[in-house]
Amino acid sequence: SAVISQKPSRDICQRGTSLTIQCQVDSQVTMMFWYRQQPGQSLTLIATANQGSEATYESGFVIDKFPISRPNLTFSTLTVSNMSPEDSSIYLCSVEAEKLFFGSGTQLSVL
Protein backbone atom coordinates (compact mmCIF):
# COMPACT_ATOMS: atom_id res chain seq x y z
CA SER A 1 0.00 0.00 0.00
CA ALA A 2 0.96 3.68 -0.06
CA VAL A 3 0.84 6.27 2.68
CA ILE A 4 -0.62 9.50 1.33
CA SER A 5 -0.40 12.80 3.17
CA GLN A 6 -2.70 15.56 2.04
CA LYS A 7 -2.52 19.16 3.24
CA PRO A 8 -4.41 21.10 4.37
CA SER A 9 -7.03 18.78 5.82
CA ARG A 10 -9.58 21.57 5.74
CA ASP A 11 -9.79 25.27 4.99
CA ILE A 12 -12.30 28.07 4.83
CA CYS A 13 -11.62 30.55 2.05
CA GLN A 14 -13.05 33.75 0.74
CA ARG A 15 -14.64 34.05 -2.66
CA GLY A 16 -12.16 35.04 -5.37
CA THR A 17 -9.09 33.63 -3.65
CA SER A 18 -7.07 30.52 -4.53
CA LEU A 19 -6.01 27.50 -2.48
CA THR A 20 -3.23 25.04 -3.21
CA ILE A 21 -3.60 21.49 -1.93
CA GLN A 22 -0.56 19.29 -1.52
CA CYS A 23 -0.31 15.51 -1.89
CA GLN A 24 2.78 13.67 -0.70
CA VAL A 25 3.30 9.91 -1.10
CA ASP A 26 5.79 7.80 0.83
CA SER A 27 6.99 5.98 -2.30
CA GLN A 28 7.43 6.72 -5.97
CA VAL A 29 4.23 6.20 -7.95
CA THR A 30 3.57 6.56 -11.64
CA MET A 31 -0.09 7.45 -11.53
CA MET A 32 -1.59 10.23 -9.41
CA PHE A 33 -5.13 11.49 -9.72
CA TRP A 34 -7.18 14.34 -8.27
CA TYR A 35 -10.88 13.83 -7.48
CA ARG A 36 -13.62 16.11 -6.26
CA GLN A 37 -16.44 15.02 -3.96
CA GLN A 38 -19.23 17.54 -3.68
CA PRO A 39 -21.33 17.50 -0.49
CA GLY A 40 -23.21 14.21 -0.17
CA GLN A 41 -22.11 13.11 -3.63
CA SER A 42 -19.85 10.56 -5.24
CA LEU A 43 -16.31 11.12 -6.49
CA THR A 44 -15.59 12.78 -9.83
CA LEU A 45 -12.19 12.73 -11.48
CA ILE A 46 -10.74 16.18 -12.09
CA ALA A 47 -7.49 15.22 -13.77
CA THR A 48 -4.58 12.82 -14.01
CA ALA A 49 -1.36 14.41 -12.76
CA ASN A 50 1.43 13.49 -15.17
CA GLN A 51 5.05 13.73 -14.08
CA GLY A 52 7.03 15.95 -16.41
CA SER A 53 4.11 17.01 -18.56
CA GLU A 54 0.78 18.82 -18.38
CA ALA A 55 -2.06 17.18 -16.49
CA THR A 56 -4.84 15.44 -18.38
CA TYR A 57 -8.19 17.02 -17.52
CA GLU A 58 -11.62 15.42 -17.62
CA SER A 59 -14.58 16.98 -19.34
CA GLY A 60 -15.85 19.96 -17.39
CA PHE A 61 -12.53 20.75 -15.73
CA VAL A 62 -9.97 23.21 -17.12
CA ILE A 63 -6.38 24.03 -16.34
CA ASP A 64 -7.06 27.70 -15.62
CA LYS A 65 -9.46 26.77 -12.83
CA PHE A 66 -7.58 23.72 -11.48
CA PRO A 67 -3.87 24.03 -12.27
CA ILE A 68 -1.91 20.93 -11.28
CA SER A 69 1.79 20.41 -10.74
CA ARG A 70 3.66 17.08 -10.60
CA PRO A 71 7.35 17.88 -10.13
CA ASN A 72 8.36 14.32 -9.21
CA LEU A 73 7.01 10.82 -8.57
CA THR A 74 6.06 11.44 -4.93
CA PHE A 75 4.42 14.87 -4.95
CA SER A 76 1.62 16.79 -6.62
CA THR A 77 -0.38 19.94 -6.01
CA LEU A 78 -3.86 20.98 -7.05
CA THR A 79 -4.83 24.65 -6.99
CA VAL A 80 -8.45 25.74 -6.89
CA SER A 81 -8.40 29.20 -8.47
CA ASN A 82 -10.73 32.17 -8.18
CA MET A 83 -12.98 30.24 -5.83
CA SER A 84 -16.73 30.55 -5.56
CA PRO A 85 -19.13 28.86 -3.10
CA GLU A 86 -19.79 26.19 -5.76
CA ASP A 87 -16.19 25.00 -5.25
CA SER A 88 -16.99 23.92 -1.71
CA SER A 89 -16.14 20.21 -1.80
CA ILE A 90 -13.75 17.57 -0.60
CA TYR A 91 -10.70 17.31 -2.85
CA LEU A 92 -8.93 13.96 -2.86
CA CYS A 93 -5.58 12.79 -4.09
CA SER A 94 -5.34 9.20 -5.33
CA VAL A 95 -2.31 7.11 -6.26
CA GLU A 96 -1.79 3.76 -7.93
CA ALA A 97 0.44 1.40 -5.94
CA GLU A 98 -0.72 -1.97 -7.29
CA LYS A 99 -4.17 -0.80 -6.19
CA LEU A 100 -5.74 2.64 -6.06
CA PHE A 101 -5.45 4.41 -2.73
CA PHE A 102 -6.84 7.74 -1.55
CA GLY A 103 -5.59 10.42 0.76
CA SER A 104 -7.69 11.69 3.63
CA GLY A 105 -8.96 14.62 1.58
CA THR A 106 -9.14 18.39 1.89
CA GLN A 107 -12.46 19.78 3.05
CA LEU A 108 -12.82 23.16 1.37
CA SER A 109 -15.52 25.67 2.26
CA VAL A 110 -15.81 28.88 0.24
CA LEU A 111 -17.70 31.82 1.74
Next chain:
Amino acid sequence: GENVEQHPSTLSVQEGDSAVIKCTYSDSASNYFPWYKQELGKGPQLIIDIRSNVGEKKDQRIAVTLNKTAKHFSLHITETQPEDSAVYFCAASIRVDYKLSFGAGTTVTVRA
Protein backbone atom coordinates in the same frame (compact mmCIF):
# COMPACT_ATOMS: atom_id res chain seq x y z
CA GLY B 1 -17.41 6.73 -21.08
CA GLU B 2 -18.07 4.31 -18.25
CA ASN B 3 -21.33 4.63 -16.34
CA VAL B 4 -21.63 2.88 -12.97
CA GLU B 5 -24.99 2.54 -11.23
CA GLN B 6 -25.22 1.53 -7.59
CA HIS B 7 -28.19 0.30 -5.53
CA PRO B 8 -29.59 0.80 -2.99
CA SER B 9 -28.73 4.36 -2.02
CA THR B 10 -29.40 3.60 1.65
CA LEU B 11 -29.40 0.33 3.53
CA SER B 12 -30.34 -0.30 7.15
CA VAL B 13 -29.60 -3.71 8.64
CA GLN B 14 -29.78 -5.28 12.06
CA GLU B 15 -26.44 -6.12 13.64
CA GLY B 16 -25.46 -9.63 12.69
CA ASP B 17 -27.45 -9.63 9.46
CA SER B 18 -25.96 -9.46 5.98
CA ALA B 19 -25.78 -6.45 3.69
CA VAL B 20 -25.67 -6.60 -0.10
CA ILE B 21 -24.88 -3.73 -2.45
CA LYS B 22 -25.18 -4.11 -6.21
CA CYS B 23 -23.52 -2.23 -9.07
CA THR B 24 -23.81 -2.36 -12.83
CA TYR B 25 -21.41 -0.93 -15.37
CA SER B 26 -21.70 -0.04 -19.03
CA ASP B 27 -18.23 -0.43 -20.54
CA SER B 28 -17.45 -4.04 -21.43
CA ALA B 29 -13.75 -3.10 -21.48
CA SER B 30 -13.76 -2.56 -17.70
CA ASN B 31 -11.62 -5.13 -15.92
CA TYR B 32 -10.98 -3.76 -12.45
CA PHE B 33 -13.69 -3.32 -9.80
CA PRO B 34 -12.74 -1.94 -6.37
CA TRP B 35 -14.98 -1.18 -3.42
CA TYR B 36 -14.34 1.67 -1.01
CA LYS B 37 -15.64 2.47 2.45
CA GLN B 38 -15.83 6.09 3.47
CA GLU B 39 -16.42 7.18 7.03
CA LEU B 40 -17.44 10.70 7.91
CA GLY B 41 -14.59 13.16 7.48
CA LYS B 42 -12.23 10.60 5.97
CA GLY B 43 -11.01 9.62 2.54
CA PRO B 44 -12.26 6.44 0.84
CA GLN B 45 -10.61 3.29 2.12
CA LEU B 46 -10.13 0.36 -0.25
CA ILE B 47 -11.78 -2.69 1.31
CA ILE B 48 -11.72 -5.23 -1.50
CA ASP B 49 -11.28 -5.39 -5.24
CA ILE B 50 -11.80 -7.90 -8.01
CA ARG B 51 -10.43 -8.28 -11.50
CA SER B 52 -12.25 -9.67 -14.48
CA ASN B 53 -10.49 -13.03 -14.51
CA VAL B 54 -12.06 -13.87 -11.14
CA GLY B 55 -15.73 -14.46 -10.39
CA GLU B 56 -15.64 -14.17 -6.63
CA LYS B 57 -13.26 -12.97 -3.93
CA LYS B 58 -13.59 -13.14 -0.17
CA ASP B 59 -11.79 -11.44 2.69
CA GLN B 60 -13.12 -12.41 6.12
CA ARG B 61 -16.65 -10.97 6.35
CA ILE B 62 -16.49 -9.22 3.01
CA ALA B 63 -17.00 -10.80 -0.41
CA VAL B 64 -17.37 -9.48 -3.92
CA THR B 65 -18.90 -11.27 -6.90
CA LEU B 66 -18.54 -10.34 -10.54
CA ASN B 67 -20.66 -11.31 -13.52
CA LYS B 68 -18.93 -9.98 -16.62
CA THR B 69 -21.60 -11.27 -18.99
CA ALA B 70 -24.31 -9.32 -17.21
CA LYS B 71 -21.90 -6.47 -16.33
CA HIS B 72 -22.71 -6.37 -12.67
CA PHE B 73 -20.83 -6.88 -9.42
CA SER B 74 -21.91 -7.01 -5.80
CA LEU B 75 -20.51 -6.47 -2.32
CA HIS B 76 -21.60 -8.81 0.46
CA ILE B 77 -20.95 -8.05 4.12
CA THR B 78 -21.83 -10.85 6.52
CA GLU B 79 -22.33 -10.67 10.29
CA THR B 80 -22.55 -6.89 10.17
CA GLN B 81 -21.23 -4.86 13.08
CA PRO B 82 -21.86 -1.22 14.08
CA GLU B 83 -18.40 -0.27 12.77
CA ASP B 84 -19.54 -1.33 9.30
CA SER B 85 -21.78 1.76 9.23
CA ALA B 86 -20.37 4.03 6.50
CA VAL B 87 -20.85 5.04 2.88
CA TYR B 88 -19.73 2.38 0.40
CA PHE B 89 -18.73 3.14 -3.18
CA CYS B 90 -18.26 0.74 -6.05
CA ALA B 91 -16.05 1.70 -8.97
CA ALA B 92 -14.92 0.39 -12.33
CA SER B 93 -11.90 0.91 -14.55
CA ILE B 94 -10.29 -0.69 -17.56
CA ARG B 95 -7.22 -1.42 -15.45
CA VAL B 96 -5.82 -0.72 -11.99
CA ASP B 97 -3.63 2.21 -13.09
CA TYR B 98 -6.39 4.01 -14.94
CA LYS B 99 -9.04 6.46 -13.78
CA LEU B 100 -12.00 5.12 -11.81
CA SER B 101 -15.69 5.69 -12.49
CA PHE B 102 -17.65 5.62 -9.24
CA GLY B 103 -21.16 4.63 -8.32
CA ALA B 104 -23.32 7.09 -6.40
CA GLY B 105 -22.68 5.42 -3.05
CA THR B 106 -24.68 3.44 -0.49
CA THR B 107 -25.13 4.66 3.07
CA VAL B 108 -25.12 1.59 5.30
CA THR B 109 -26.46 1.82 8.83
CA VAL B 110 -26.05 -1.14 11.16
CA ARG B 111 -28.60 -1.06 14.00
CA ALA B 112 -27.38 -2.42 17.33
